[in-house]
Amino acid sequence: MTIHPPAPALTIPSYADMLAAADRIAPHIRRTPVRVSDYLNRLTGADLFFKCEMFQEPGAFKLRGAANAVFGLSEAQASKGVATHSSGNHASCLSYAAMLRGIPCHVVMPRTAPQAKKDTVRRYGGVITECEPSTTSREATFAEVQAATGGDFVHPYNDPRVIAGQGTCSKELVEQTGGLDAVVAPIGGGGMISGACLTLATLAPTCKVIAAEPEQADDACRSFRAGRLIADDAPETVADGLKVPLKDLTWHFVRNHVSEIYTASEDEIVNAMKLIWKHLRVVAEPSSAVPLATILKNRNAFAGKRVGVILTGGNVDLDKLPWT
Structure with a gap:
């Protein structure tokens, strides 16, 4: 993949910034657990390690x-x-x-x-x-x-402080699993994906970073294919946390470090959400289910590999579940 230099105005966080963030936030966050499921491993043909960020006190990696x-x-x-x-x-x-x-x-x-x-x-x-x-x-x-x-x-994602903080999630995931072939995370604005890129490029340079996106809000995928930023103003998807577009800072990480972006339909996202609830026994919001949905859809790309899957949050309205 061609490496593009960042625009001069951008402040790109470094691996050292991520390590400083890990020390700064340690008293205020939880080292969230990693869950596995024999059933989901058999279903996908991969060894999946689910990083459960819904166990942060506010229910999300952010x-x-x-x-x-x-x-x-x-x-x-x-x-x-x-x-x-x-x-x-x-x-x-x-x-x-x-x-x-x-x-x-x-x-x-x-x-x-x-x-x-x-x-x-x-x-x-x-x-x-x-x-x-x-x-x-x-x-x-x-x-x-x-x-x-x-x-x-404090921008939700296009902020070097935020990206450095999100990078601590991948640091924990690598430490907890002993090494991975790939990490798959949802992409909306790109904060989590950028943090994964930031961390893994140094900590686990052979580990691929793969983004997962709803088909109905696929501007990151289209940007990735076109090699330039494409933004949708108001997409509609059940994965409400992934409706926002990439910005210049997160685009820098996506175009330089992401290996692939896969998409999933609304039905595939809801089905993956049900599988997570049933077989991991954790409450995952729709945005969190997009990575599993794309793994199921592209099994050949993940078969036989050790794959980290970041479940980004569990804040759902129990009176308006997508399958009711």
Whole structure:
């Protein structure tokens, strides 16, 4: 794969930044478990190791990046709090990290975000301003909120502090499994995938990073194929956490380090979600199920390999499950 130099304006986090993040956030996060299933191994023909990030206190991996950003602020910066826009998991995780530090958190969320995620944000003290369910509306509304509050902007994924924090997940996964041939994670904005690329390029350079995306929100896949950024404004998919587009920083990692992007249909995602609930006995939200859906769809690419699968979160609205 051709390596493209980063744009001069980008601040690319380093492996050392990831290690610093691991030390910084250690008191505030959980070292989540890795689960295996004999049934899912037989079904796919691979040895699958599921990293269960739903066991973070707010229910998602995004606590890693949020905690790194919040606890990396100076006292002067922290006094004004933090602000962000998010469909849910970053919002709740940033609110939780801000609560731990005792600072304000203002969040812009789509009005269509799952009620369970809104409830979690408010439980942790986050102040929500709703917007229409599009990237354009989200960013415009956020500009108004940040101007009014002065909070430090912690982008959900296009932030070097966030990417360095998310990279700690892959560090743990490699340590817990003793080595992998590939790591598969969902891709929306690309924060988790970028963190995996950042970590594995140094820690396990032979390990492939593979992204998984809904067919109905496949802008990252189309960008990957075209070699340039392609953004959808308001895609519709059951995997609500994967509706946002790549940005310049995450695109840098995707185009330089990701080996492949696979997609799955809505039915395939829901089926994989059911399999995770049934055979791993953990609650995974639709976005978390996309990697397993793509592995099942592309079994020949994974057969006989040791594959890490990052289950990114478990925040679901139990009154609106996708199969009811």
